[in-house]
Amino acid sequence: MSRHAYPFGVFCIDAIPNQPQVAHCHSFFIHDSHRGQGKARLLKEIQKQQLRDLGYNFATCTTASDNHRQHRVLERAGWERLADFHNSRDGAATVLWGWEVQS
Numbered sequence: 001m002s003r004h005a006y007p008f009g010v011f012c013i014d015a016i017p018n019q020p021q022v023a024h025c026h027s028f029f030i031h032d033s034h035r036g037q038g039k040a041r042l043l044k045e046i047q048k049q050q051l052r053d054l055g056y057n058f059a060t061c062t063t064a065s066d067n068h069r070q071h072r073v074l075e076r077a078g079w080e081r082l083a084d085f086h087n088s089r090d091g092a093a094t095v096l097w098g099w100e101v102q103s
Contacts, residue, residue, distance in 0.1 A: 003027075004050060008034035009043045013050060013059075021057040028061070028070070040069075044077040051101045058100055065093035 001014045009030040016022045025047060030040050051059050063070045065084060075081075079099040087094040 002050075002054075004047070006043065006046070007031075008037075008039040011043060011047050013047070013054065013056075015056075016060075021055075023051055023054070023056040023059045025051075025059050025061040040073045041076060044073055048077065048099070048101070051099075056101045058098060060099075061097050063095050063097065065095050071095070 001012055003010065003012050010027060011025060011029070012027040014024045014026070016024055028040075028043070028047070030043065060082075061074070061079070063074070071081075074097050077099070079097045081095060082098045083096045085094055085096065086092075
């Protein structure tokens with residue numbers, strides 16, 4: 001796992017086992033004092049550059065289905081909503097997202 005921390009937020013990138021060209025992104029977080037200032041968009045761009053620099057071809061992430069703020073960030077960053085499913089672990093609705101890494 002690689003954790004990327006900045007003064008305004010954090011994200012993590014993991015390689016999917018047995019799929020070294022596919023990353024799973026998680027733990028995307030903007031600190032409360034930096035919300036509403038465009039920092040999520042900036043952090044998502046930094047994350048995308050890290051995915052490029054690390055040589056990934058595709059990335060995935062999941063969100064809670066009611067996390068509309070994060071959905072807007074992902075959509076604006078070019079991520080595609082791939083599927084909605086019931087998360088049997090916590091009983092919530094979950095959304096799977098994907099992004100094709102382009103140089």
